Amino acid sequence: MKPNIVFILLDNVGWGDIGCYGGLAPTPRIDALASQGLRFKNYNVEAQCTPTRSAILTGRLPIRTGNCSVPLPGQGHYGLAPWEYTLGELFSDAGYATAAFGKWHVGDIEGRLPTDQGFDEWFGIKNTSDESGYSSYPLFAESGFPVPKIWEGVKGSAVTPVEDFDLQTRPLLDEQIARRAAAFIKRNAEVGKPFFTYVGFTQMHPPLIHHPDFKGKSGGGVYSDTLAELDHRTGQVLDAIDQAGVAANTIVVCSSDNPAGRSTSMGGSNGPWRGHFGSGFEAACAPRRLCGGPARSKLARSATRCSVRSTGCQPSRRWLASARGCRTIAPSTGSTLRHSYSGRTRQPDEIT
Numbered sequence: 001m002k003p004n005i006v007f008i009l010l011d012n013v014g015w016g017d018i019g020c021y022g023g024l025a026p027t028p029r030i031d032a033l034a035s036q037g038l039r040f041k042n043y044n045v046e047a048q049c050t051p052t053r054s055a056i057l058t059g060r061l062p063i064r065t066g067n068c069s070v071p072l073p074g075q076g077h078y079g080l081a082p083w084e085y086t087l088g089e090l091f092s093d094a095g096y097a098t099a100a101f102g103k104w105h106v107g108d109i110e111g112r113l114p115t116d117q118g119f120d121e122w123f124g125i126k127n128t129s130d131e132s133g134y135s136s137y138p139l140f141a142e143s144g145f146p147v148p149k150i151w152e153g154v155k156g157s158a159v160t161p162v163e164d165f166d167l168q169t170r171p172l173l174d175e176q177i178a179r180r181a182a183a184f185i186k187r188n189a190e191v192g193k194p195f196f197t198y199v200g201f202t203q204m205h206p207p208l209i210h211h212p213d214f215k216g217k218s219g220g221g222v223y224s225d226t227l228a229e230l231d232h233r234t235g236q237v238l239d240a241i242d243q244a245g246v247a248a249n250t251i252v253v254c255s256s257d258n259p260a261g262r263s264t265s266m267g268g269s270n271g272p273w274r275g276h277f278g279s280g281f282e283a284a285c286a287p288r289r290l291c292g293g294p295a296r297s298k299l300a301r302s303a304t305r306c307s308v309r310s311t312g313c314q315p316s317r318r319w320l321a322s323a324r325g326c327r328t329i330a331p332s333t334g335s336t337l338r339h340s341y342s343g344r345t346r347q348p349d350e351i352t
């Protein structure tokens with residue numbers, strides 16, 4: 001039976017933010033996921049959102065896909081070119097139902113959106129959470145810049161706007177992402193179709209604004225409150241898997257795309273690592289990553305120092321999907337984690 005895959009990608013969460021890595025804010029759901037599976041202690045990503053996301057989705061170094069940095073508004077087209085072979089395409093070719101929810105940030109034009117890159121459906125934002133502040137800037141109306149939107153779409157059709165993405169809707173977005181991801185999981189589990197979903201939560205990326213249900217809940221300020229929400233949203237996705245009765249055949253990966261930022265006033269910890277989001281120091285490449293299921297009992301219930309890179313996600317998923325007939329990505333930089341996932345070794349293998 002093909003395993004279901006749920007890839008939860010957090011935004012700008014530092015090594016030291018999560019409880020099981022020494023964080024002080026309570027993150028019980030993510031900590032529980034770590035205790036059920038494999039916790040990586042040497043998982044390396046890129047220093048910014050777009051480079052890491054492109055590497056996860058393609059298994060290729062950002063320099064090979066042209067995604068070495070986050071573009072600024074007005075810099076022109078960016079992201080994954082239509083010919084890149086993404087996880088969405090890989091799992092579609094292997095017979096999976098596929099969906100992306102949340103932040104994309106690897107292309108914002110037709111041909112480069114999730115539903116153009118193999119995903120059957122998508123709900124979320126094309127770029128980054130910074131855009132929620134644009135319409136509140138002085139002279140925004142005079143600038144002629146379009147009001148940022150939250151979008152949705154299905155494969156084969158143009159995406160359509162759901163609502164404005166602004167400072168009012170920004171704190172409510174992850175609630176919608178979790179709800180839609182849960183519905184997708186339950187819908188496909190009911191019909192017995194293997195599924196892959198890429199859940200890109202938008203927290204803890206600025207602007208950091210309380211969801212009303214979590215304001216003051218942690219006692220540690222806005223950063224801690226929002227981290228509590230992020231933990232809760234992750235838990236909602238895990239609950240959906242359990243409620244759908246497919247936990248024994250579902251692999252969950254939880255990862256951050258890059259570390260916390262440099263601002264100490266807003267919170268965020270990169271643990272023992274020097275530097276911050278976007279810097280050239282080690283913290284920029286060292287978020288943490290957790291795995292849980294299938295078959296959670298088959299996984300090494302442990303932490304590993306095995307060196308892993310974000311490019312390893314695509315070859316590993318290809319193995320997990322038993323995706324014979326999937327196109328070979330060339331040149332790929334990733335190595336699979338098949339034996340680490342199965343608990344047979346703590347070293348990556350099969351350099352592809």
Ligand SMILES: [Ca+2]
Pocket residue numbers: 011012048049205257258
């Ligand atoms: Ca990020």
